[in-house]
Amino acid sequence: MDTSRWVPGQPVPGNRQPLLVTEDPQLLDDLLRLCGAAGAEPTLAPDAAAARRSWAGPPVVVVGVDSVEGLLRLGLPRRPGVVLVGTALDDGAVWDRAASLGAEAVVFLPDAEPWLVDRLGDAVEGPGSGGTTVAVVGGRGGAGATVLAAALARASAAGGVATLLVDADPLGGGVDMVLGLEDAPGLRWPDLTAAVGRLSPVGLRDALPRSGALSVVSCARSDPDPLPADAVRSVLRAGRAAHELVVVDLPRRLDGPVEQVLAVSSRTYLVVPAEVRATAAAARLAGALTAAGADLQVVVRGPAPSGLTGSLVADSLGAPLAGWLDADPKLVRDLERGRPPAVGGRSPLAVLCRALLADVRAARRPAA
Numbered sequence: 001m002d003t004s005r006w007v008p009g010q011p012v013p014g015n016r017q018p019l020l021v022t023e024d025p026q027l028l029d030d031l032l033r034l035c036g037a038a039g040a041e042p043t044l045a046p047d048a049a050a051a052r053r054s055w056a057g058p059p060v061v062v063v064g065v066d067s068v069e070g071l072l073r074l075g076l077p078r079r080p081g082v083v084l085v086g087t088a089l090d091d092g093a094v095w096d097r098a099a100s101l102g103a104e105a106v107v108f109l110p111d112a113e114p115w116l117v118d119r120l121g122d123a124v125e126g127p128g129s130g131g132t133t134v135a136v137v138g139g140r141g142g143a144g145a146t147v148l149a150a151a152l153a154r155a156s157a158a159g160g161v162a163t164l165l166v167d168a169d170p171l172g173g174g175v176d177m178v179l180g181l182e183d184a185p186g187l188r189w190p191d192l193t194a195a196v197g198r199l200s201p202v203g204l205r206d207a208l209p210r211s212g213a214l215s216v217v218s219c220a221r222s223d224p225d226p227l228p229a230d231a232v233r234s235v236l237r238a239g240r241a242a243h244e245l246v247v248v249d250l251p252r253r254l255d256g257p258v259e260q261v262l263a264v265s266s267r268t269y270l271v272v273p274a275e276v277r278a279t280a281a282a283a284r285l286a287g288a289l290t291a292a293g294a295d296l297q298v299v300v301r302g303p304a305p306s307g308l309t310g311s312l313v314a315d316s317l318g319a320p321l322a323g324w325l326d327a328d329p330k331l332v333r334d335l336e337r338g339r340p341p342a343v344g345g346r347s348p349l350a351v352l353c354r355a356l357l358a359d360v361r362a363a364r365r366p367a368a
Contacts, residue, residue, distance in 0.1 A: 016124050018042045021051045021071065022064030027085065030109055031062055038120035038198055048074050055079070059123040062116070068097040078102035083119065085109060121198045121237075130240035131162075134360055135265045137250040137289070139272035139282025139317075144301050144325070147341055148271055148349075149249035150178040155343035155353035156245045157214035164205075164243040166235065167218045168261060169251040170227060176209060176218035179340045184209035188220045193231045201242035204235065215243065229256030236264060245360070254288050266363055268294040269322055269356065272313055274304035279313050286317040297322035299352070322359065323352045 020031050020042045028044070035042045043058065045051035048070030055061070060081040063071065068084065084103040086094040098106045107116055136152065138145035146169070153165035167175035167189070176182045186209035208215040217235060219227075239246050248261045250268075262268065268289060272282045289296050296319040300310040303326075314321035326348040331341060343350045 017058060018120055018123055019045060019051065019054050019058040019061045021045045021048070021061060021067045022085075023047060024064050024066050024087075027064045027066070027087065027109075031064075031085070034113060034117050035120055038117045038124060039200065040120045040124045052076060060119060062120075063101065063103070065091070065094055065097065068101055072097075072100055080104060081123070083107060083116070085116075117198050125241055130237075130264070131164075131242075131244045131246055132360055133236070133240060133246040133248065133261070133265045134267040134269065134356075135248045135250050135261050135294070136269045136271065137285070138252055139270050139285060140278045141252070143271045143273055143278065143282075145269075145271040146172055146175055146178055146249050147331070147335065148269065148299065148325070148352075149247050150175055151341040151343050151349050152353050152356060153214055153216075153245075153247040154179070154340060155350065156247070156357055157212055158343055159357075160213060161245055162205075162243045163214050164208075164239040164246045165214060165216045166239065166246060166248040166261075167216070168227060168232065168248050168257055170219045170224045171251065172219060172249065174218045174221050175249055176216055177221075177338075178335065179211065179214075179216060180338055181209045181211060181216055181218075184211070186210065186216075188218050189227060189231075190220050192217065192235055193225075193228055199234050199238035201238045204238040205242040215239075226255070227257045229260055232257040233260045236260060240264065252285060254292055259292065262289070262292050262294050266295060267322075267360060268296050269299050270296055270317070270319065271299045271301060271325075272317070273301050274308045274310070274313060276306060276308065279308070279316055283317055286319060290318065299323050299325060299356075301325045301327075303327045323355050325349065325352050 018040050022028050023046055043054050045054060048067060052074055055076050062083050062085060065086050082101060082103045084098045084106045086106055086108045089108055094106060136145045136149040153163050156163040165175060187207045205215050208217060250258055250261060270282060270286055272278055298314040298317055298319050299322050300313045310321050310324040328348050331349055341349055343353055
């Protein structure tokens, strides 16, 4: 661990495990359980003197209210990432103790257990640990967004990149069918909709239908119920931790689950046929996505019966043109015969996918 640039009072770079400070055995049991749920292996400090030795290292320090007075007597430097755990909601003095300690948050168990698990898990994973997320959505029904999302994920996985394809459209018929994985064993959304809190990234990856480096979370054709936003958030968090790229096939609406996807997506590709009516239909969705904070780019799909160009469609939607997809009769035949979209060679879809993946990589690469 390089501590040459460490600033006293700040967490030591490289250390990702939390510190628990409490003399209360019941509270310690609760905190250890929550650390297990977050995938954390904490350092334990049964008293203030023991906490002194590890105070500067962890990204987050969880302090039981029973240990505050001892810490204050030691005069430890203030630092970010201190969470005070109270035991009684009607204890007004806990807020004064938190202010004296410089705590960033005061929480009470069991109500705050989901929040604390998230806070501990974020600390362990560290900033920037999640994979890149891109979303794909159709400007109108039948635009080809699901096919593009599946092809983009396949192309990424074909290059050896650990990739997750997430089907977020319960009315889409199941993206696993596009990939020929409808009979593959593994969990689908109906098995995951009760997922609240933190999922194990490796456990999720290993439980999903897979093909090489590609894992898939698909909706089931027999269960068109809306996806719970909390479940989508949990699956995205775990999926991003275990995969370098997450591709999400979105429905044509803005709701809680879609907002969870947009919050972590670095690109949102809007697929629009090169038709006047399709462009008009896509305009309202484009505006809503942009207003929701999406980094929107347009993929235009041919043919163009009235001669519309990709640039003209993208300009009318107020978003940059990401690419043009020529009509490909072979792709239509393959999909009808249950063959997944081909992503090798010089087919229009393969060329577009390579260009989009290069764009995603360039967007993630830090500036020199």
